[in-house]
Amino acid sequence: DAGITQSPRHKVTETGTPVTLRCHQTENHRYMYWYRQDPGHGLRLIHYSYGVKDTDKGEVSDGYSVSRSKTEDFLLTLESATSSQTSVYFCAISEIREQQPQHFGDGTRLSIL
Amino acid sequence: QKEVEQNSGPLSVPEGAIASLNCTYSDRGSQSFFWYRQYSGKSPELIMFIYSNGDKEDGRFTAQLNKASQYVSLLIRDSQPSDSATYLCAVNIRTGGGNKLTFGTGTQLKVEL
Numbered sequence: 040d041a042g043i044t045q046s047p048r049h050k051v052t053e054t055g056t057p058v059t060l061r062c063h064q065t066e067n068h069r070y071m072y073w074y075r076q077d078p079g080h081g082l083r084l085i086h087y088s089y090g091v092k093d094t095d096k097g098e099v100s101d102g103y104s105v106s107r108s109k110t111e112d113f114l115l116t117l118e119s120a121t122s123s124q125t126s127v128y129f130c131a132i133s134e135i136r137e138q139q140p141q142h143f144g145d146g147t148r149l150s151i152l
Numbered sequence: 153q154k155e156v157e158q159n160s161g162p163l164s165v166p167e168g169a170i171a172s173l174n175c176t177y178s179d180r181g182s183q184s185f186f187w188y189r190q191y192s193g194k195s196p197e198l199i200m201f202i203y204s205n206g207d208k209e210d211g212r213f214t215a216q217l218n219k220a221s222q223y224v225s226l227l228i229r230d231s232q233p234s235d236s237a238t239y240l241c242a243v244n245i246r247t248g249g250g251n252k253l254t255f256g257t258g259t260q261l262k263v264e265l
Contacts, residue, residue, distance in 0.1 A: 081257040082196070082240070097252070129195055138184050138203070138244075141253060143195040 042066050043144035045130050051150045058117040060147050062130030064110075070133045071113040072141060073097075073105060075126040082129065088113055120151045155179065156243050158256035166264055171228040173259050175241030178222070185217055185224045186242040190258065196240055200226060231263045 042065030052058055062071060073085040074097075084097030086105040094105050102124060104116045117124055127148050131141040155178045165171045173187075184203050188196035202208045202215040202224065214227040224243070228235055238258040245254040 079257065082242075082255040084252060140186050140198050140201050141242075142198060143188075146195050 043130060043132055043142065045128075045144040045147050047147060048145065049148045051152065052120055053152055054121055055119050058120050058149065058151075060115045060128055060130075060149070062113045062115070062144060064113075064132050066132060066142075067110060068132040068134050069110075070135070070141075071107065072131040072133075073103070073113070073115045074129045074131065075099065075124075076129060076146075077126050085115065085128075122151050125149060125151045154256075155245050155254045156241055156256040158239075158241050158259045160257060161260040162262050163259055164262045164264055165231050167231060167233060169231050171231045171235065171261055171263070173226040173228075173239050173241075173261065174223060175225065175243075175256055176223045177241075177243040177245070177254075179243070179245045180219070180222060181246050182219075182222075182243050184244045185215070186253070187213075187215060187224075187226045188240040188242060188255075190238045190240055192237075228261075231261075233263050233265060236261055236263045 044063045046061045072087040074082045076082050083099045085103050086097055088094045088107040106114045127146050129146045130144040133139045133141045157176050187200040189199050190196045200213050200215040202217045205217050205219050208215045212229045216225045238260045240258045241256040242253050
C-alpha cells in the first residue's frame, strides 16, 4: 500500500470555524491532490500540488486553500467552514501527473453542522 | 455531456459469472485510463490501468480500451462476493491548464451467492 496518511480521520465542527486537514506521504512522490467525494458527484478535484510551494486549483476550489511546505505534507484548509463542505475528503499522490495512476489515502469524513 | 460516464447500477451478477462494467469518455485525445474499486466507506483502490487500444489482463480482471469509440470496459471473470463494490472509471481529460484525472460516478456491482 502507498504510504499515505490522512488526519484526522473524522471531524465534526461548526459553521464558520477554520478546519485544516493533513495529508502525509512517505513515497517521495512529486504530485499530491485533494479530492472531495459526494453522492451523485463522484470524486472532484479541489487543489493539487506539483512540488514544494507549487500548487494549483482544481474544479471545486472555492472556499479552500492549500499549502505544501515539505514534499511529504499537503494541507487543505477551509478558512470558514460551511455546511456545503460536509463531505469525505481524499488525498492522493502520483509520481507523474498525466500517465501514472494516483493512489489514495484512507480519507477524512468531515461534518459541518 | 459528462466527461466520464458510467451506469450507476446496481449491476447484479451471480457468483462465478463474468461482470462487465462500461465507461465512456468525451475527450478523444485522452491517453490514460484507470479502474478503481471502492468498498463502502473505504478509499478508492487502483485495480487496472490501460494506455493502448485492446485488452490488458491481470488475473481475473481484463481492461478493454477502444479509443475510436471512446469507451473503456472492465471484465471481472469468476466473480466473487468479495468483488461487490463500486467501480470507478478515471480518464485523463485535457483541459486549458493541462491534463486532469476525471472520475465517473461509479458503477455498483453486486455479486450474489
